[in-house]
Amino acid sequence: MAILGLAGMVGSFMHSILIPIQAELPELLGAAREETAWVITITILTSCICTPISGRLGDMFGKRRVILILLGLLVAGSLLCTLSFSIVPMILGRALQGMGMGVIPIGIALLRDTVPAARLGSAIALVSATMGVGAAVGLPVAAFITSVGDWHLLFAVATALGTLTFILCALFLPQSRPDERGRVDLTGAVGLAVWLTALLLFLSKGNEWGWASPWTLVCAASAVVVLSAWIWHQWTRSDPLVDVRVSVRRPVLLTNIASTAMGFAMFVPSIAFPQILTLPSASGGLGLPLLAAGLILMPSGLAMLVLSPLAGRIIDRLGPKPLLVAGSVILAVSYVIALLVPATGWAIALVMTVVGIGIGLGYAAMPSLIMQAVPVTETAAANGLNTLLRALGTAAASAIVASVLAHSAAESSTGDPTDGGFRLALLLGGAGAIISIVLAIAVPGRGKPRGAVRAESTKTS
Structure with a gap:
């Protein structure tokens, strides 16, 4: 559980590692801003593509084997970025780093194969939460590293973390029995x-x-x-990459759409609040340095991590559906607070904590809901698709909120986003949370994940 949680955090950390120096990339890499934007975009793209594919490969050829391959690619990409001084190797290295996100759905599936029933809910909640924890904790960590050393140190640290995780996975993860049926599509x-x-x-x-x-x-x-x-x-196709017939089952379909809505609602504050915190006071911001802003935003990741054991126990007692509904409601409450309370450092920290609680509960429930409705042999592929749809929700939030804030900045005398622009962005995020509530209520409620039931039966025998 601990090793797979670490692997998930390392994979998701790669998405926030460059945020502190994003504006400086054109100068650092000697390239146009349009080209350096690909250093960020390519990581999102490869992680989205690799996640469902790696899930299917894990089901077919063994989950531990595929996890080690993905972590090896992440380490290779981190090392390449450490040695890069130009745009092309940096983009290639970042593409390899993005593949590390595939360890999250495979890790969840491996837990289903190996963890005793009494601990399965907590284990799933922990690994699922790492998708948000790594990104939230990564921002202040990356800001601190860039404040004390050269930007290449970011990727040296990423290489060390990836190598350590690879060694731990190679030594301690059990090998699951592969499903040799079918071919790679x-x-x-x-x-x-x-x-x-x-x-x-x-x-x-x-x-x-x-x-x-x-x-x-x-x-x-x-x-x-x-x-x-x-x-x-x-x-x-008889052996598809993603079994669409399973994916359109009502529990899977509604959970996946709710995942997209929740991913959208989760990411809106991560875009809006850093700008509010770092904009100068003359433009309505708080004028804080990036490191201080990152520390204010960090409680969301910590809340997800601390809450995961409790979320697992709730799943074991009540099933995952109440948890998804509760997480969506709490996420909506965070937007009510954000819209009604003046934007101070303490208020934003409070909102991000409530966001982390809502996301921690919701993200813990999603894999269990998926596993209730899919065959054991398709666990990793189905969770890979769910992880992909969460990522698409965050990508949509990034694009839409950027557009809203850019439009408000164009109409501002200072050239910075206005209070009205930020409020509109938060209203859109709140709409995403409400959609998630409606879908969560509509998801059919069932008991424990099939893996828990199977493990419990084995233990009884």
């Missing part, structure tokens, strides 16, 4: 990569290109067309 993997690339380009570049520009519209149309063809291919 290469056509499905390529199709997944194409429609995800088109969709993420639409979301991440739409504000920069213009939402009505030809390139933006081409990306949107390509995503829709290729996604439709990909779904048909997965539906008709």
Whole structure:
């Protein structure tokens, strides 16, 4: 449990590692701002593509084996970035780092195979929460590292963390029995990569290109067309990359849509509050340095981590659905606080703590809801798709909130986002939380995950 939790945190940490120096990347890498934006975008893209593919590979060839491959790629990418001084190797290294996110759904599936029933709920909650914990804790850590040393030190630390995690996984993780049936669906993997690339380009570049520009519209149309063809291919194939027939079952479908809504609601404060904290007071901000801002935002990650054992016990007693409903309601409450209470450092820390509690409960419930509805042989692939949809929610939040704040900044005399822009962004995040509540209530409620039931039966025998 501890090792898989560490692996998940290391994988998600790679998404926030460059935030402190994002504005300085053009100068550091000697490239245009449009090119250095890919240093951030490529990590999101490869993590989204790799997550469901690696989940399927884990089901087929053994979860421990695939986890070690993913961590090896993460370490190689971190080392490449450590030695990079130009844009091309940096983008390649960041692409390899993004693949580390695939360890989260595979780790959850491995827990289902190996952890006793009495601890399964807590174990799933811990590993699932690392998707948010690593990103939340990573910001102040990265800000501190860049404040005391050269920016390459960020990736040296990432290399050391990745290497340590790889060694621990190699020594202590058990090997699960692979499902040798079927073959790798290469056509499905390529199709997944194409429609995800088109969709993420639409979301991440739409504000920069213009939402009505030809390139933006081409990306949107390509995503829709290729996604439709990909779904048909997965539906008709006997050994699909993602079993669409299972994915459209009501519990899985509603949980996945709720995951997207909750991922959107989770990420809005992570975009809006850093700007409020760091903007100068003349523009309505608090004028804090990035390290101080990161420390104020960090309680969300700590709340997720501390809450995971409690969330696991609630799942064991009541099942995962009440937890998803409660998490969504608490997340909505955080937006009520954010909209009604003046934005001070303490108020933002309080809001982020409540956000962390809501996300910690909701993210703990999602894998259990998925595992109730899918066969044991498809656990990793199904959780991979769920993790992907959470990531798409955060990507959508990033694009939409950036557009809202850029529009408000264009109308401002100072050139910075206005209070009205931030309030609109928070209202959109609150709408995402309300959608998550509605979907969580609609999810059919059942008992323990199948893995828990199977393990409990084995123990009784």
